[in-house]
Amino acid sequence: MRDIRLAVIPGDGIGNEVVPAGLQVLDVVARVNGGFRFLTEQFPWSCAWYLQHGRMMPADGLDQLRAFDAIYLGAVGFPGVPDHISLWELLLPIRRGFQQYVCLRPIRLLPGVKSPLAGRGPADIDFYVVRENNEGEYSNMGGRIYAGTPHDTVVQNAVFTRMGTERIIRYAFELARSKGKHRISSATKSNGINHSMPFWDEIFGQVAREYPDLQADQFHVDALAARFVTHPQQFGVVVGSNLFGDILTDLGAAIAGSIGIGASANLNPERLYPSCFESIHGSAPDIAGQGIANPLGQIWSGALMLEHLGYADEARWVETAMVATLAAGVATRDLGGTANTAEVTARVCQEVERAAAAARAGH
């Protein structure tokens, strides 16, 4: 029996509703597999914890997390603590401290979900966004001078290193090959941003030459956003900077039916540190506490975690179970259904058992 040590940080708002749902599914997967189990440790770090302790996590928080095999995180941020404090004291230190420089976000219209794009089906929306996760526009470099005077001035620097840019672009090309995607599209803005983005384009071009089997192209991010809506079928892998990838993936999740369904993996590909799995969405203060949040984004993120931990077949069980749940019409309100979080989760758990049995019977 393999023990997988899992650090669990539900965080804020609906994180406390969707993380238990995701864990329920993961436990079913482990039980059905029989060869591994999750040993979880819960960390209450959140905005509520901040209000008691004056910080989002203890000073040695990253050290406490370091020995785990993976981190399963809900969402961070809630009214009462400024977002730039809550995020920069918890989520962003995890991503950066553990060199999780890849943010991998599948954008897939699952059968049974209606896209807000008219006439689009599952074959039309099925790609990956690879988002740079450690630098770029989220640099923490800059400052403010003359606050409170008419000369009040802020500078926020964007940081693009050759190492950081090249490794994320290379990851995207490798992903395309491993997932059988033939086209890789770069999000740029080298018309308006005249240092970092031409640099990004230059490196994208250099790496692309090493992959002559793949079709590489680039779009200014504004036009790319429009193409997500008008031509989603043309994308295989999209690679972008930290901010571009952030914005494009809320859009991607929306065209795939709901922001509540989008999954995300913060990966340290070298496995020197734990990777962190969370949904794309945030803490959703507007619906928190009502038990109606869509758990599928968090459950799907659990599938990405299973895959990272070496359980690709088990990840497929979860995806199959999500599709079966949706096909049965069991969906939360954001997807046009009437089910609550618990009902969707219970159905996914049942369907995991069924999917595993079918896989074993060779169907």
Ligand code: NAD
């Ligand atoms: P949000 O994703 O929390 O919510 C946007 C909209 O989507 C809301 O109307 C919400 O109700 C809906 N929604 C989100 N998830 C849903 C789900 N699972 N089921 C049904 N509906 C869902 O974005 P926001 O309002 O901009 O952010 C709220 C807080 O979360 C902020 O503090 C923000 O900084 C934080 N945030 C955290 C993360 C993270 O930790 N990964 C990600 C995004 C935002």
Ligand code: IPM
């Ligand atoms: C996400 C979130 C975060 C990001 C915020 C909360 C800092 O929007 O994971 O997409 O921008 O990375």
Ligand code: MN
């Ligand atoms: Mn985001």
